[in-house]
Amino acid sequence: MEMNLDSVKVVGFDADDTLWVNETYFRETEERFAELLESFETKNKIDQELFKVEMQNLDLYGYGVKGFILSMIECALQLSNHTISNDTLQEILDVGKKMIAHPVELLSGVEEVLQKLENKYRLIVLTKGDLLDQERKLEKSGLSKYFHHVEVLSEKKEENYQNLLEHLEIDVNEFLMVGNSLKSDVIPILNIGAKAVHVPFHTTWAHELVSKEKEKSTNGYLKLESIKDILDYLKH
Template sequence: MELDFKGIQVIGFDADDTLWVNETYFRDTEERFAELLEGYETKNKIDQELFKMEMENLELYGYGVKGFMLSMIESALDLSNKSISQQTISEIIDLGKQMISHPVELLDGVEEVLEKLKGKYRLIVLTKGDLLDQERKLEKSGLSQYFHHVEVLSDKKELNYKNLLDHLNIDVSEFLMIGNSLKSDVLPILNLGARAIHIPFHTTWAHEMVNEEEQVNNHLKLNSLRDVLKYLEH
């Protein structure tokens, strides 16, 4: 199946692990969290229980560092049978604060690509997570100048995308989404009749993984954001 991108007027970019590094910091923090609790359980068990807690809390806390921090605290209480020390709880909170204050690390080629596409397309950011945290990262990234609109969604399902595209008066036939997650950035977009480019990041959160039967071939998969310039007019 040959894919073309003629008629594209608006390009949506995911933020975390598409424009800048994100998941790596979560994995590093999980390692440090497991070290704090190594006296209570094995690392494998700690990882499993933390992920389970995150999934249980998604509907309450949503995506982002703050919900992750609360899930770490709850997991620590459960795994220690509520005997965890106040000092350890304080250290867990510090882990979350360190994630929030971490410098923004742009992925290779991001600014070069945005510079070449600016003015040719209407560029928007479509991400999910904590509003304050995502706004902070965008500001620190220095990329705000390239985007016409920034939207932080509570989730990235078909209805979320449809409502936003309708609100912004964007025709699905003129929209292209670029992101690192098949589950959040590609499948919902294709189901709406728009086009998508998948640029995998080397680390993927388990919640964002899709089953083999959900794999699709009517989208473009690239190794680098820089590669999109081969397919788009600029």
């Protein structure tokens, strides 16, 4: 759909899977986790149980790698009836640490977009996850110089966005959010009266999926194949 973005003065960017690769590494780790537990359950069952444990722990640990590691350990103990070896638990810790230490891989076109927009708009990062981990990734990415403000939210719901925009004195009519998740980056933004751009990533965490019916009934946002396509709609 076409969208007039002439009123936009502030552009917010999600981080994971919008600026850089993230979910791919979680999927790879899930594959390795299933291999480590294959003597106890089928891969499908392991995947289901791990997701269940993650959801149970979300309010306690929040989003991010550290909570994911703890959920993997808890799931391994449950599926093995607490017979999992110390060596296997150590390997689970090791694959988790490997995720944290992984180099930041920028998505195609990201820096070009930020370079062209930084002098025309106030650019901010609005992301979920572990504060320390997200700060580390932003620093390693080399992108921090482009942003006026970085906010790591515990959740991305209407109230979170509304409170943040008020705190930063941003007019909702002048705000545009860019992200890969309909659930977190588009729908709540539309509900508070701001504008949104959806740039899907090829892999989406199950928790971020919305039903086909919800997707079809959500209107008023711009869907792009690449973040670079936003340059066709914003001044630069």
